[in-house]
Amino acid sequence: MSDSVVFERREFLKLVGVGVAGTAAGCAAPEAEKLIPYLVAPTDVMPGVPYFHATTCRECPAGCGAVVRTREGRAIKLEGNPNHPLGQGGLCARGQAGLQGLYDPDRIKTPLQKDGSGWKAITWDEAIALVAGKLGEAKGRSLLLTGHETGTVRSFAGEFAAAVGARHVMWEPFGYEVLRAANRATFGLDAVPHLDLAAARCVIAFGADFLETFGSPVAQARGFAAMRAKRDDGAGHFIAVEPRLSTTAASADEWVAPKPGTEYALALGLAHVICNENLGTAGAERAAVKAAVAAYTPDAVAQQTEVPADTIVRLARLFAKSGPSLAIAGGVATQGTQGTALAAAVNLLNHAAGNTNRTVRFDRTLDLSGLASFAQLVREFEGMAAGQVDVLLVSGTNPVYATPAWSGASEAMAKVPFKVALATAKDETAEACDLILPMSHALESFGDAWSARGVYSLQQPAMKRLPMFDSRSFGDALMAIGKQAGVGANWPESFHDVLRARWQTLHARFGKGRDFDTFWMESLRDGGVFEDVSAAPVRFTASYPFAASERQGDGPLALLVTASNNFYDGRGANRPWLQELPDMTSKTVWGSWVEIHPETAATLGVKQGDPVKLETSAGSVEAPAYLYAGIRKDTVALALGQGHTSYGRYAKGRGVNALALLPQATDAAAGALAYQGANVKASRGAKAMDLYEQQAEKNQHGRKIAQIVPVAALLGGAAAGHGEAAAHGEAAAHGEAKGHGDAAAHGSSGGHDAHYPGHYPAGEHVHDQHPSMSRPGQYTEPLARPEGWQPPAHAITAFEPELKVRHPKHEPVREGSYKNAKHRWAMAIDLNACTGCGSCVVACYAENNIPVVGPELMRRGREMAWIRIDRFEEKVAPGASDVRFVPMMCQHCGDAPCEMVCPVYATYHNPEGLNAQVYNRCVGTRYCSNNCPYKVRAFNWFEYSAPEKTTFAFPEPLNWQLNPDVTVRSKGVMEKCTMCIQRILEGKGHAKDENREVRDGEIQTACAQSCPAQAITFGDLADPESAVHLKSFGERKYWVFQELNTKPGVTYLQKVTRDTMSGGPA
């Protein structure tokens, strides 16, 4: 005892303290960090500087132009290509999430050969030899099945198939069979036209989800925004005709809910009224159309469709008088047993109203030639089942998942002795194959897409192939197989050479005297070659044998199978961003849900989130109920895209596959799979399940978060007939005022006492209901400006930088660089343009390294998104419809409630008007979030960036996508929208380098850049010429919760509503 050292407790603790500190330091002292230089530096790449590559998005057949931002050789962000005719700078949510296909942690790493029930890795050489050998043995009994391909990829696939004696079949689940069949029938033309929404003055969509999956959604969203912005005479109405109010239809002024399967009759009824009353611009051959629709009188149609006859007459008159107008059919909701009939009926309607060749244009038609119909695919399966195919090569399509079981895909594949999947991920079809060849992602390989007439879009690798995946591009893989099989002796070295050779023909047409290499490099730089195209006018050739049909199977309810805005046909399901992006109708995430009318649910004894069992003759599924007033009482809806049994960790085992419910039925005329037309039995399900709701409350409870203004009020009151034209006219003029002086003059000159549509000052003269409103919903009366009114401090900052007063009663802040501040960064969000597509949300996830938290945390409100789209349902019932989408992010308040409660000054106001959040200063009290009226702050409850944690959100190689300009936040830290400060600094840096001021529009936030409808404008409010200034101080402006006097830097522009009930413009 005496020999040993005895410690006093205090001393012991000291030593232990040192020991622990030492140990901690010893352990924490990282291995000396290394700086690895290039061995040989690339001549044109500089570390720390982003490089951009134009390419083509391959996430769906639309083929929009994209620009890839790369840093240090890694693609980190996908954006729209402003020079590309498809997309014009926008990119949808699915397109943005293409990066997660590239960095998919479940991507196939090496060629895999089936080994019993498992897989065995083999080399490419072995795999190629195996395939080539089998193709040789098959002696022509082989099949190459691909998704939709165009341009050189298609021609080379065809060449390969011919050389090895295979047949090349292309198939898409969302094919355009019905549209093509209808156009063949009525116009004698096998084409899918270009819809010129921007030129239309009234749009009726017959179930077409043209803002989600149908056609070219990005280009259509831009056209739609242009159409809705038009208000010279109050035109721009949008009417949705479908049994369920879809996300696209949420933007509509009126929802007409016909009996499912009778939409075609409604279209014919409208055509009947137009012909009979001789309305609008008569298309040629109107007499023929009139004869074809003679039987479809409003009364007869009303009986068939359950839509009142006066509604039919009213809509017909509105549609015809608003010429050129546009009726749209297409998409999954159109594709039923009556699909071709509906598309043909819509053709008749368009023709009767004189829209053919005007808004329905056959110039920039989508290239869908050679796409097999579903019926043809089933015949291929029958052939395979009959043993006619010895070798099957599948690429870019997933028929085992995307066709109903009765199509026989699985059985057919089981009968094929040797099946090869050329795939990036192990989807259901790849699982059913004997060999998987790992494909390079589109962002790693050369290709092209000639997806519309006159659009020759190039696809180039934005980066070197990811090293952890031993992949090859589709073209190169086919080439290697062909060469091994002893064919293609005249093929060049690589697919890149094939591509260049094919582009020689384009060089001949568009080279304009440049040599080929120059032409090639410039085409790569621009993203392709685009020519203006025209078309000979299309003539109406014949009508279509319309006939009512019985719905299939027993059951009191109609089944509506909908396309998913997030997952398309299911191919997006393994992208975590898309799983976490709420569906914009139900606002649910990470799973399936059954949309059912509350009254119908009540009869079943089903409450929100309760399991519902749906049964048809084909099968049954169970999913949680989502009670939705926007669906007919006799209809239930289920979205496609989920229910994968394979395909990766994010997709597998989530939700149900709606295809399991589809009974054996096709649209005979088109050979299309009938997604619609089945009856279904619904009952309360047995197993408890979770409905992951991101936004459960869709009522804004009168809070005026999302505001509207009737178009009549903007037109100076003339259209509404309440003599306020003069006042509104002046107000509009004020909106254009370029400076504070003008504004002040207007403000004090009187005459604006009652109808000045400004949003200052807060909280005064706000009426709940405008007396002139002829329809329900809330409309905030334009605020009056009282005597002696002065703009608030924030506005002064914007107008007159010398009066930089943040708090009007205090001295200007002279600390720091406040005196040098030149800008006031701000945003204007046009609710009239926003369609709730979710593109901005995904763009923000990508740009700002936002972790995906998964369903359980989402439900607990621990979503990390910096921008969300709130959906508010004012009126969801057949008739005048009012659903509002509000993109909501940090409002960068001039007097921010969050700033004043932060005990450590982690959130503060920066000199340029940004509400800043300093992560390294934040101690995680969450006071700021509690005090934020907009609820836009996200707290890191867990460690999302530490690989050892279960909440880790960036498993290798998803972490390769992280933006190096943005800090990856750790646990215990608050975060929120920064208005992409990294982009602001980058833009200011460019301006400094060139010794000039920042140009308006030069800096764009990620959300503003991606928005297909250009609803978001970012810029410098202090620049009176800037777009954001003009919008923020123009008409329709308001601030959310302006009564709180937070002085937000985000100004919203009211959604413009149009009255369809009074018959539209005179």
Place this chain on the structure above:
Amino acid sequence: MTKIIAPALIVCALVTASVALSQSFGVKLGATKGPQQPIEFSHRIHAGVNQMDCLYCHSSAANSPWANIPAVSQCMGCHTVVATDKPEIVKLTDYWTRGEQVPWVKVHKVPDHVKFNHKRHVRAGIECQTCHGPVETMDRVYQYSSLKMGWCVTCHRQNLDNPTHPASMDCLVCHH
């Protein structure tokens, strides 16, 4: 129980503490400052004796937020003919012939939540030595400045009214 554990803990504490101390002081103190590099590259010879411009090798410092370490090929641009027999150059040549990058040890490091922009500072006319110290006298480069925020802010505060390149005191400039 305490008595048995305590001596063991002392040993453990002393060992780990000394390791930690030597590691942390290795950068600042000791006979030769700075960490040992895989090749004893001397900035004194290059930037001092031979008067080479810093940007000759670290060219992106003036054009990118990030300063670069020259590619091995750039070293070899001279050293295929210059001083090829020196042992350190032989090491370099070996890396080159093996096609291997030189794993230089990082000396200057700021945390992830700091976004330092080299280009802005170089273009504002700030000498490299202002932050990196007299590199042209260093055989082995060591961290001259603390690189702590107070150190950054001191300079920024002094340059708030700089007529041509006013510095910013805004947190967001570095923290985002």
